[in-house]
Every structure is written in structure tokens, then in C-alpha cells.
Amino acid sequence: MARNSYQTLLNELEEDVLYLSELVAERVRYALDALEDKDERKAEEVIEGDHEINRIYLDLEQDCIDLLALQQPVASDLRFITASFKIITDLERIGDLATNLAQYAIDAENDVYTEVDIRRIGDAALDMVDQAMDAYESEDTELCHSVAERDDNIDTMCNQASQTIVRDLMTGSDFEGDGELDPEEFLIDVRRLLLTVRDLERIGDHAVNVAARTLYMIDNDDSLLF
Template identity: 50%
Template structure:
């Protein structure tokens, strides 16, 4: 294989990752909107379309394996392929989390918890993933550091949402069946916040692997 063709394959792989990331971030934002709107049908559709992301993941994973096996890249190219392989896994897991949130959209009675909306948390998490992928595409080490630092803000916002929920529950007067329904709603809300926090963790992973790809430095990997 000529060097030009090899470079083309590396660039094609990067473009594939970018397309997958765009799709995943879009799904995450759609899932959050469905949850906020209580759109059960929309949320279910998002969850059912997760196979599309899985197929893309397997296709790109295969490209990574072929490059490793057939081209035996070294130095920077090797770091790029290995980092990409791991980043694909993080993107696939973010898509799984988006599917989870879509499934939560139809929780009965979730309108009781509108006092603690998750739209802003979802946007923080989505933007963090988008920024991590931008750092990967542009090979920007400082952007990688920013993504990692921003995760602290997301963690704090998730913690604040849980605190808001506790304060709300302390003043909510419920009994009997309504009490049981409120407990179910609370569980789903906390699962949603947890999943969004995990999205941020995957964005950090992407940034850390990208930083290592660029700098050959594992400072951000933990």
C-alpha cells in the first residue's frame, strides 16, 4: 500500500469517528428532549434506533483492527489508531446511555418532578462530548484539558440536582399509592442524572485518550 493510500485510510477513519460522534450527540439531545417533554413514543424510538450506532461502531472497529493488523502502524499513527479504538467504545456507551434516557421518557407521573429539570444537565453533557470530539479532530491538547476541567462543573450540577430533589421531597405531602408513584418517579430521575454524569465521564475518557494520542502523555488518563 502506498503512503498516500495509507494516509487516506487514516483520514477516512477519523471522518467516520466524527460522523458517529455527531450521531451520538444528536441522539443524546433528542433523548433529553423526549424526557423533558414526557414523550414516550419519541423516547422509545430513540432507544430502538440504537442498533444503527452499534452497526457503525462495529464497522469502524473493524477498520481499526485492519489498520493494526495489515499496516502495523508505529509512533504517532499507532497512538492514533489505538486511541480511536478506545474512543469508539466510549461513543458506543454514550449512545447506550442516550437510549436509557429515551426509555425513561415515558415514566408515569414524572411531571411531579418538573421542579428539577434535567435539560441544562443534558446540554452540559452533550456539549462536553462534542468538545472532546472537536479536540480529537483538531488534535488540540488544550481543549482536552478544558473538557476534563469542565467535568467538575457537570458533576457539581448533577449533585445540585439531587440536592434539589431531596429538598422538594422533604416538602411533598404524599400517601398511599401516590407515595409509591413518587418513589418510582424519583428513582427514574436519579437514574437519568446518573446516566448524564456517566456521559461526562466518557467525554473525559475521549479527551484523555486524545491527549495521549497527541502528546504521548498519559497525564489525563486515570
């Protein structure tokens, strides 16, 4: 295959990876909106859209395999293809987490622990994903390190939220809800909230993975991979 045609395939792969990231980010935003507004329509849209994300992921996975199998990529191209292969896996998993969040929005019966700012945590995690993809597109090593450094902030926010919930349960503090809640229903909602916090933290972790793979792609630097 002519070199210019091969380069076109590499450029198309990058564009498609970036498109997948935009789609996934949109799904996460919709899921956060659904959680905040108790909007079942948006939540269902996120859940139904997961099929599209999976289809694009599988297509891109095959594209990466074809480039590796049918071409003889030089070292820099090989790193780009393998990094892209790993990054789309993280993006697909973020899409799965968006689906989880949407399902929580549908299942939640009551407002519990409204002092836990889920939207703030979600926006921070999503901003890390956007920054990691900016690093991928622009091949910016400083952005890669910045994403990794921001992960501590997400971890702290999630830990504080979880501790608030568990502390109030342990001490029997009052909670806010709509009327009289059955204790079992309340505990189910609390568990769902803890799972929400956990999934937001995982989105941040996947953003770090994207940054780590991008740094390796750019500079053959594996310092963020371990």
C-alpha cells in the same frame, strides 16, 4: 500497501469516528427533547436507532483491528488508531445512555421535582462531548484540558440535583405532580429521576475519557488518563 492508500484509510477512520459522534450527539439531543416534552415518538426513535449506532461501532472496531493487524503503524499512527478504538467505545456507551434516557421518558408517569433542571445538565454534558470531539478533530490539547476541567461543574450540578431530591424525600417536602399520586408510583418516578441524573453525569465522564485519549494521541500525554 502504498503509503498514500494507508493514509487514506487513516483519514477515513477519523471521518467515520466523527460521524459516529454526530449521530450519538443527535440521539442524546432527541432523548433530552423526549424527556422535556414527554414525546414518546422521539424516545422510540432514539431506542430504535441504537441498532445503527451498534452496527457502526462494530464496523469501526473492525477497521481499527485491521489497521493494527495488517499495517505497521509508526508511533503517532499507532496512538491515533488505539485512541480512536477507545473513543468509539465511549461513544457507543453514550449511545446506550441516550437509550436509557429515552426509556425514562416513555416510562415516566408524573412530573416530580420540576426544580431539577434536567435539560440544563444534559446540555452541559452534551457540550462536553462536542468539545471533546472538536479536540479530536483539530488535535487541540487546550480543548482536551478544558473538557476535563468542566467535568467538575457537571459533577456539582448532578450532586446538587441528587441532594435536592433526597433532601425533599427525607424532609417530606411537597412535590409537584398531576393530581393524587400513589406513594409507590411517586417513589418509582423519583428513582427514575435519580437514574437520569446519574446517566447525564456518566455522559460527562465519557466526554472526559474522549479528551484523555485525544490528549494521549496528540502528545503521548497520559496525564488525563488517571
